[in-house]
Amino acid sequence: MHGAFVNVLGSASTLPTEKSRCCSARAERRRVVAFDFGGNDGEVLFGLNRKHLEEVAQDYYLVTEGGDSPDLHPGQVLKINVDLVFHRARNAQRRSDHDQAKELYLKCIKLRPYDGRGWMGLAQLEMCLERFSEARKIFSNALQFCRRNSHLLQAWGVLEERTGNYARAKSLYLQACDANPAHAASWVALGLFYQSRENDVDNARLCFRTGTEADSRNYYLWHVWGELEYAQGNAELARKYFSRGIKVNPHNAATYHALGLLEYRTENLAKAEELMVRALRADANNSHVLATIARI
Known part of the structure; x- marks a missing residue:
């Protein structure tokens, strides 16, 4: 069902309307960067592993x-x-x-x-x-x-x-999104679930889009959406979303690394080199960046 999610009981849980998504000033107060993901802690996502993402959210x-x-x-x-x-x-x-x-x-x-x-x-x-x-x-x-x-x-x-x-996990993610449509991290978790567990690209994309509309300054949403589009062969969209993530957080080595890899694989070598340098400036000890530079 495009445009809606079906919960484990079989009933439709529609995506929030523009009114509920924004929640006016209340949504503004809820801007957070909080990422909790399951799966293998060693799974690397363009230089960020899942364990690291869980450690990003310390504010509670x-x-x-x-x-x-x-x-x-x-x-x-x-x-x-x-x-x-x-x-x-x-x-x-x-x-x-x-x-x-x-x-x-x-x-x-x-x-x-x-x-x-x-x-x-x-x-x-x-x-x-x-x-x-x-x-x-x-x-x-x-x-x-x-x-x-x-x-x-x-x-x-x-x-x-x-x-x-x-x-059960999917049901809880759906409940989290329903409880607070402005909570970007819930949309990330649900989107990654659709992408990795169900291979449902359409609903994963819908989650990331909804999350960025709720909180356009959540850099990791742009990052994972960029990864999704790159995996689907949409290099231009991936470039756009990685760039949005960098604009929001210009100190995140992982997104520089992701975009640098994209540019390298599309033979924009000068741009790739520039992005890898910027990744090192953001985190000189990032092992994924160092490994990529050594390899290319």
Whole structure:
């Protein structure tokens, strides 16, 4: 069905209208760069692997999105208190002090259960430790408080895709897109699912288009759309979308690398050399860029 997605129950879930897609000022406040993808962590996407993409999103989003009780009420802990505990939890996790991190994430949840960060941090900690059943329970509990939090829905979809539960993953990605049509990362995840799991190029392209309309400054959306078009033999479109990604984020070595490879393969050698130099300036230690330069 072109122009609509069919969920696992067989009913149609249409793409959002222009009105719902934009969400006016609310959508502007939700501009994020957050990429969570399943699949093989070693899979290279023009110089970015999937594990790196998961690490890009460290800010943890609009914390009250989808919460059943987002407004301050008597007895509720102020957000600043949770901010401090969450910061300590993240630092503990970076030090690989998993027990301390878990204790602090649980404290975040206890202090403010409608704040998605504690749930997200705890679930992703369990995922990093490959305790997938525990992570699944955490997501399920989180959504009792934050039922329409697109970030939690998308992250749960990542878990299900990673563990091979593709129908469940797709359903969660669709729910995430429906919960917040302005959440670009959900469109990325759903688009990549269509592309890699179902070989459905039309719906993948539709997801990327919808995502860029919701958030035209999300550079990774332009990057993956460029990859899709290049894989389909549409070099001009791929060049256009890679260039848009560079315009949005001129410090991303991976997109310079991707466009450089495109130019090299279409025999624009001078342009390819220029782009590889710019990729090195953006990240002198990027192994994919260095390997490509050595090879060509």
